Amino acid sequence: MKTITDETHDSERRSFVSTANDPLGDFPIQNLPFGIFSRGNDAKNSAGVAIGDQIFDLHAASRLGLLSGDVPEEVFAEPCLNALFALGRERLKQLRKKIGDALEVGTNGEKIRRSAADLLVPMAQCVMHRPTSVPNYTDFYAGIHHAKAAGALLTPENPLPTNYKWVPIAYHGRASSVQVSGGSVRRPTGQRAPTVDGGLPGFGPCERLDFELEMGFYVSGGNRLGDPITVSQSEEHIIGYSLLNDWSARDVQRWEMYPLGPFLSKSFATSVSPWVVTADALAPFRAPAMKRPEGDPRPLKYLLDEYDQERGGLDIGLKVFLSTRTMRAADAPATEILRSNASHLYWTPAQMVAHHTVNGCNLLSGDLIGTGTISGPAEAELSSMLELTRAGARPITLPNGERRGFLLDGDEIRFEGRCTREGYVSIGFGACVGRIEGATEKSL
Incomplete structure (x- = not known):
């Protein structure tokens, strides 16, 4: 599998999450890294994606049908990314594209904006966890x-x-x-x-x-x-x-x-x-x-x-x-x-x-x-x-x-x-x- 550029790397893409468009920020829509977070010390861990100063809750998005595809909903509820990574590069590549489309300025973002309280969580309010269980x-x-x-x-x-x-x-x-x-x-x-x-x-x-x-x-x-x-x-x-x-x-x-x-x-x-x-x-x-x-x-x-x-x-x-x-x-x-x-x-x-x-x-x-x-x-x-x-x-x-x-x-x-x-x-x-x-x- 050769790593090549595509529309997800387009420098003109912008997110409706305004902080993602800061040229000095780490997490623009062209990035979308994966991590494990919880909404406080006692909350359940789940998978998320960094966008600006927010975390896009993948489990919540999947429940709302915003990530329709072949990634089972329960994968996003796992306390680590092992099951998601086990799906392989190609499926994660397609998932990253869907997430980018959902977070981009335009009609796709309207449904997310209406559900922002469920889908987007300020990083400052979250606890981050080790990404995988690290078998080795x-x-x-x-x-x-x-x-x-x-x-x-x-x-x-x-x-x-x-x-x-x-x-x-x-x-x-x-x-x-x-x-x-x-x-x-x-x-x-x-x-x-x-x-x-x-x-x-x-x-x-x-x-x-x-x-x-x-x-x-x-x-x-x-x-x-x-x-x-x-x-x-x-x-x-x-x-x-x-x-x-x-x-x-x-x-x-x-x-x-x-x-x-x-x-x-x-x-x-x-x-x-x-x-x-x-x-x-x-x-x-x-x-x-x-x-x-x-x-x-x-x-x-x-x-x-x-x-x-x-x-x-x-x-x-x-x-x-x-x-x-x-x-x-x-x-x-x-x-x-x-x-x-x-x-x-x-x-x-x-x-x-x-x-x-x-x-x-x-x-x-x-x-x-x-x-x-x-x-x-x-x-x-x-x-x-x-x-x-x-x-x-x-x-x-x-x-x-x-x-x-x-x-x-x-x-x-x-x-x-x-x-x-x-x-x-x-x-x-x-x-x-x-x-x-x-x-x-x-x-x-």
């Missing part, structure tokens, strides 16, 4: 600039693994600790490397808590066990994208990761933004795969597809903001500390899916796959504190004079993502936010 979570290591910069700090003798340019490296993460944006992240406790040769390991709260700027993408219907997905087939299995923060305990990671990789240093929390921007909404912002430097090997045949090389990348501008407890007490705005772009990924999402399944591994609807940290080649594009501060040796200074090598309790990290291209309406991802809380006394 896999995190790749596809940002080569991150791999080089972090590798030079963690393993200076071998900063870039020998296999890096041949194989999309990944590990299986902990699905149960994936949480939606806005929650707190408790500082983890664990072992740290001995400070002297032959000494005892340290133990206590993480002293080098970090974020990692990533994109996450969700699987649609999945594949049968033993039946690999090729690169050319992978697009139909990628339903949409979110922002993802792969929180990391660097001191714990340094001590535990050999020979099997990260464990406690990653499994304590992963944050995702609440809205899933569909692969079809991103059609205008596809880009060529990252151009490999001269001398880099040509990917093996199972990882190489001409269309994917031409259109398998994504042009998504990414930003990270930091707010401290002191800044918030003074009503000071969060500070932008870096920006990057998803185009810096060495491996495309389709290549990640192909490699993930080449051994016959079966993906499931709602599975979450992280791209790995998306750093760029410039200093201002290093997308973790580890890289940005040279493992704390070169702290950043905030406008109020505070300095940070790694994250302290009370610090809040906010990710934002936005797609912009001439001739098309800009779309965004919302935000992915997490605030650090102190370690629990139970673990001390």
Whole structure:
């Protein structure tokens, strides 16, 4: 399935929801990302679509017959998007078109306007929930600039693994600790490397808590066990994208990761933004795969597809903001500390899916796959504190004079993502936010 532009991307389209027509907003009618919301803490979860500063209630719309088609009404009442995603890319594409037609200025919008109290809910009055139940979570290591910069700090003798340019490296993460944006992240406790040769390991709260700027993408219907997905087939299995923060305990990671990789240093929390921007909404912002430097090997045949090389990348501008407890007490705005772009990924999402399944591994609807940290080649594009501060040796200074090598309790990290291209309406991802809380006394 090739992702191409159509009438849903028309820059002239407007919604009768006025805030959706704000050129600085994330959710114009050309976007229409899916999420799970409730109308308060105690209300039932259901599926919705973001439009301006409102949520279009899909379950309510289906009950009123506004989404007539082959999507069963009960799918919209599910507390997660797994069943909806299991219907596949093509059916979700058609649903997105119907929703856009219903929300567009014109006669289609009249019925919705008359039923606005039932169908459109202000986001500010809603609680957002994790988009899928996340049966499985896999995190790749596809940002080569991150791999080089972090590798030079963690393993200076071998900063870039020998296999890096041949194989999309990944590990299986902990699905149960994936949480939606806005929650707190408790500082983890664990072992740290001995400070002297032959000494005892340290133990206590993480002293080098970090974020990692990533994109996450969700699987649609999945594949049968033993039946690999090729690169050319992978697009139909990628339903949409979110922002993802792969929180990391660097001191714990340094001590535990050999020979099997990260464990406690990653499994304590992963944050995702609440809205899933569909692969079809991103059609205008596809880009060529990252151009490999001269001398880099040509990917093996199972990882190489001409269309994917031409259109398998994504042009998504990414930003990270930091707010401290002191800044918030003074009503000071969060500070932008870096920006990057998803185009810096060495491996495309389709290549990640192909490699993930080449051994016959079966993906499931709602599975979450992280791209790995998306750093760029410039200093201002290093997308973790580890890289940005040279493992704390070169702290950043905030406008109020505070300095940070790694994250302290009370610090809040906010990710934002936005797609912009001439001739098309800009779309965004919302935000992915997490605030650090102190370690629990139970673990001390």
